[in-house]
Amino acid sequence: MVTDLNLPPEEEGDGGALPNLNGGEADMEEDGRLAAGQGDNLDQVEWQAHVHALHVFDLNLHPFDLNFEATEEEEQIHLAYDHQHMEHDLHVNAHVYEEQQQVEDGDDALQLELEALENYLQDYGVYADAVNVVFDVEELPNSHEVQHANGNERSQSRDLKNMESMNEKLEKDTTSIVAREFHVSIRTVQRIWKKAKVCREQGIAVNVDSRKHGSSGRKKVEVDLSLIAAIPLQQKSNIRSLAQALGVPKSTLHRWFKEGLIRRHSNSLKPYLKEANKKERLRWCVSMLDPSTLPNSPKFIEMENIIHIDEKWFNGSKKEKTFYLYPDEEEPYFTVHNKNAIDKVMFLAAVANPRFDDEGNCTFDGKICIWPFVRKEPAQRRSRNRERGTLVTKPIKVDRNTIRSFMISKVLPAIRACWPREDAGKTIWIQQDNARTHLPINDEQFAVAVAQTGLDIRLVNQPPNSPDMNCLDLGFFASLQSLTYNRTSRNMDELIENVHKEYRD
Structure with missing residues (x-):
């Protein structure tokens, strides 16, 4: 069954009348004017005006035959109507565009953050797909020795095995496990891992050796400890005066004391003994000997x-x-x-x-x-x-x-x-x-x-x-x-x- 939209609507009954699809819009306009008149909520009025600004086709207009060409008068009416609504639509669309542009700017910033995070994950390979990575377990004394170890130690302790391609990722918490195993920070493990990946990307052999070659770092100052014996006793009564006399820091002198290279001695005043005192002390000690034990096995009396x-x-x-x-x-x-x-x-x-x-x-x-x-x-x-x-x-x-x-x-x-x-x-x-x-x-x-x-x-x-x-x-x-x-x-x-x-x- 085909309905001719150009036929006039029937007068009697509701069955032949077309529904008024713009009724809701009219109600909305009336409610908007009422709210604006009462001054209750300006935001609600704006929202309703924005809804009204959307382009709506009035389906209750006088029907016309789509199969025939429009007359000149009808074209002018339609052009005037379209021009009036086009200006209103341009104004509303400009406001909507600004709002969309703000949303798009926020989305772009979020997208940039996600890309940065993805690059970070790509570099360090954390929280990614699991692969088997094997580290050589080597107990090192402390983190200082790990960071400044020679090339062989660093290469052996951080050699990543079973790597088939550069797209492989580390298992979750792998960097933390390796950092605890070798007593270093997580950043140290990540830096060495990134350096290995850069070498693979450039097509060269992986080399994570320390860049400090040979005898690097502060050199130990050698001090002849026998010079302490030549320093006057008055300058050796405390750590500060002795360090100043030797020309070394107090912390260095204290470390020597802890290592047992120097010792502390407490001295108390003793009575001055003359020659007569010494002879009298010797005579007193001899008088305490048991005569029966002399001279072969002398012993003191009880x-x-x-x-x-x-x-x-x-x-x-x-x-x-x-x-x-x-x-x-x-x-x-x-x-x-x-x-x-x-x-x-x-x-x-x-x-x-x-x-x-x-x-x-x-x-x-x-x-x-x-x-x-x-x-x-x-x-x-x-x-x-x-x-x-x-x-x-x-x-x-x-x-x-x-x-x-x-x-x-x-x-x-x-x-x-x-x-x-x-x-x-x-x-x-x-x-x-x-x-x-x-x-x-x-x-x-x-x-x-x-x-x-x-x-x-x-x-x-x-x-x-x-x-x-x-x-x-x-x-x-x-x-x-x-x-x-x-x-x-x-x-x-x-x-x-x-x-x-x-x-x-």
Whole structure:
């Protein structure tokens, strides 16, 4: 069935009427004018005007016969109509073109980025199709040696095998695996890979050797370490002065110290020994030899009957202390009125050689006793810490009379109380240094007091300028003072108590 579009529409009924396809457009125009009149949404008006600007054919125009030629009047009508709409279309199309041009510019920029990324992937071959690439596994000490290795090492460690064409790609994460294997950065692996691909593209043999040939890099400065012996000792007290004297950096000198090429030495002052002192020390050492072992196999005596006595100042605290703290722990804060007014007490100590039985059990520990040089006296004035008349501890002056009093009233009774019974008939020697406060070896008052004990106790002086001949000065006092610092001593009484506790322990 063929419908003649040139026939007039039927008057009756809706079945013969052509649908008004421009009805939607009219509604849109009406809505656009309403929105513009009310001023609700200018963007909506623009969008509707843009839709209206699109070229629309009015299918409800008066029908015409497509099989016949149009008359001159009809052609003029159509030309005028087409000209009017053409001007409007050109204006709208220009606006649409600008929008399309902006979109195309954005697409071009995105396309350029994609092409750059594709070139990057083409160069380095990451995240591409998988191929089998084999590297020679070679454990190198560090990245510096890999980057500056010779040609053979670089060629062997980064030789890419099983490569059939330049279109082959590395497997994913291959560069990361190789970088971790040889302890280098990923950029180093990518640079060598790109260099190999360039060689293949140019048709030449792949060569990834280092461009640093021969002896390259900073040369090691050779310094004659024997020159250190010629430098004065005053210029060798620290790293800075020694480095300046040698003309080398401090870091170089510190590296030599770590390598053991130079050593550190701590020096302490020693007593000056005259010729008479040396002879006396030698005579003292010879007197300690066992006569029964001479002359073939000389041996020293056990010295079980020798008691060492000496005095020592014990301090309640130190000016500087070292602590190991938790990171969030609050740092301690100590105050004192005067750093030179820290509480200290002088003690007199007496020790002997300890004794053990055949089974190794200690029968005598050798500790006679330790006594502080203090006295108790009533306070003359009232203070915020005590009332007047309260007994307080005060140090006493130590002179020869004080030493004689302590030797007779404290040392002799302590020896008699703790000395082993099996050695009561042997001579007991009390060894002391040559301090002026000490008793002479023939002191009459001391001899009378010894006679009352029933023991044979005598005094003997060690060689002058020889503190190493007495075990108290040799290390006992230092150890006791170090242990006392581990306790808190807020006053003189606490200090005395702490020293006694550490001595007994």
